[in-house]
Amino acid sequence: MNKIVTLDEFIIQNQEMHQDAGGHLTRLLRDIGIAGKIINREVNKAGLVNILGIDGSANISGDEVQKLDVFSNEKMIECLRSGGQCCGIASEELDEFIRFTNKQSMNSDYIVVMDPLDGSSNIDVNVSVGTIFGIYKRKSKAGTKLKADDFLQKGTDLVASGYVLYGTSTILVYTTGNGVNGFTLDPTIGEFCLSHPDIKIPQRGNYYSVNQGYYLKFDVEMRRFIDECSDMNLRLRYIGSMVSDIHRIMFQGGIFLYPNTRKYPEGKLRLLYECNPMSMIVEQAGGKAMNCRLERILDLPVSHVHQRSTIAIGSPDMVDEMKTFVQRYSAVPV
Numbered sequence: 289m290n291k292i293v294t295l296d297e298f299i300i301q302n303q304e305m306h307q308d309a310g311g312h313l314t315r316l317l318r319d320i321g322i323a324g325k326i327i328n329r330e331v332n333k334a335g336l337v338n339i340l341g342i343d344g345s346a347n348i349s350g351d352e353v354q355k356l357d358v359f360s361n362e363k364m365i366e367c368l369r370s371g372g373q374c375c376g377i378a379s380e381e382l383d384e385f386i387r388f389t390n391k392q393s394m395n396s397d398y399i400v401v402m403d404p405l406d407g408s409s410n411i412d413v414n415v416s417v418g419t420i421f422g423i424y425k426r427k428s429k430a431g432t433k434l435k436a437d438d439f440l441q442k443g444t445d446l447v448a449s450g451y452v453l454y455g456t457s458t459i460l461v462y463t464t465g466n467g468v469n470g471f472t473l474d475p476t477i478g479e480f481c482l483s484h485p486d487i488k489i490p491q492r493g494n495y496y497s498v499n500q501g502y503y504l505k506f507d508v509e510m511r512r513f514i515d516e517c518s519d520m521n522l523r524l525r526y527i528g529s530m531v532s533d534i535h536r537i538m539f540q541g542g543i544f545l546y547p548n549t550r551k552y553p554e555g556k557l558r559l560l561y562e563c564n565p566m567s568m569i570v571e572q573a574g575g576k577a578m579n580c581r582l583e584r585i586l587d588l589p590v591s592h593v594h595q596r597s598t599i600a601i602g603s604p605d606m607v608d609e610m611k612t613f614v615q616r617y618s619a620v621p622v
């Protein structure tokens with residue numbers, strides 16, 4: 289029987305690879321792991337404790353907010369505040385970023401961006417949902433008042449990123465810029481255990497993932513590429529949960545697309561806490577991620593916390609093929 293390597297052990301063993309001598313990133317990653325376990329507990333019993341349903345509010349992006357969204361956001365904030373290893377958070381569920389005011393947190397170098405429960409519209413129908421997080425070093429001096437500018441950092445400046453997928457099992461996948469590793473939660477011991485070391489995305493795959501319902505609203509170059517995927521007998525897999533759809537691609541290969549539409553001319557997905565963290569993970573696993581104007585996601589300037597972006601992300605060969613369709617058919621020179 290192989291030795292069980294828990295998330296905590298793995299993070300500590302690899303601490304020397306973080307640019308973080310003091311172990312603060314180590315403790316911050318562990319705090320996120322704890323929050324993931326707490327959210328997992330509630331997600332797994334959501335159908336039993338009447339935590340389902342809409343709580344009537346809506347977040348700044350206009351999405352109806354499900355109660356588990358609110359719970360997950362609050363738990364992540366609680367765990368990070370009490371852990372004292374980050375000085376502020378930007379979240380899909382918060383109109384503005386928040387600063388932590390306890391002394392230990394204020395002196396931390398790190399900030400967290402997150403979508404505490406992505407794909408939450410799936411909760412009531414028992415489809416997988418996920419938590420997405422990214423970790424940056426603050427730009428302003430530790431101990432001073434955190435500024436909005438601290439959060440407006442490109443994806444290339446991410447120190448770490450990851451996701452927790454609450455699916456048939458619960459898996460935490462993260463990177464600190466030295467490859468990607470996956471940890472499956474063993475509920476009998478309450479630990480995330482190393483289950484998918486050194487994840488590498490296949491060069492190509494048999495899946496494409498896009499909301500086919502918007503096909504006629506996509507630009508011609510996207511429609512031509514989607515037609516090509518269909519002509520090549522690729523299988524369409526799309527469950528409306530970014531973490532789930534991209535997690536499949538991480539292991540089986542493929543491409544995930546969320547192009548611009550009339551409703552979302554800049555794309556629907558948020559750059560700071562959805563596209564950038566997922567793009568760092570996919571790139572670290574050997575994949576590619578660009579917007580539909582063929583700009584690398586991680587290089588995109590971030591101008592506000594809830595900025596949206598189009599995205600094409602996944603196996604490198606398939607993202608390259610999408611690129612040729614845009615170059616060939618786009619009405620706007622790229």
Ligand code: P6P
Pocket residue numbers: 406407408409499528529530531556557
């Ligand atoms: P649509 C979930 O609301 C989400 O933010 C992503 O997880 C998902 O990929 C996308 O939106 C689904 O959007 O417009 O296809 O329902």
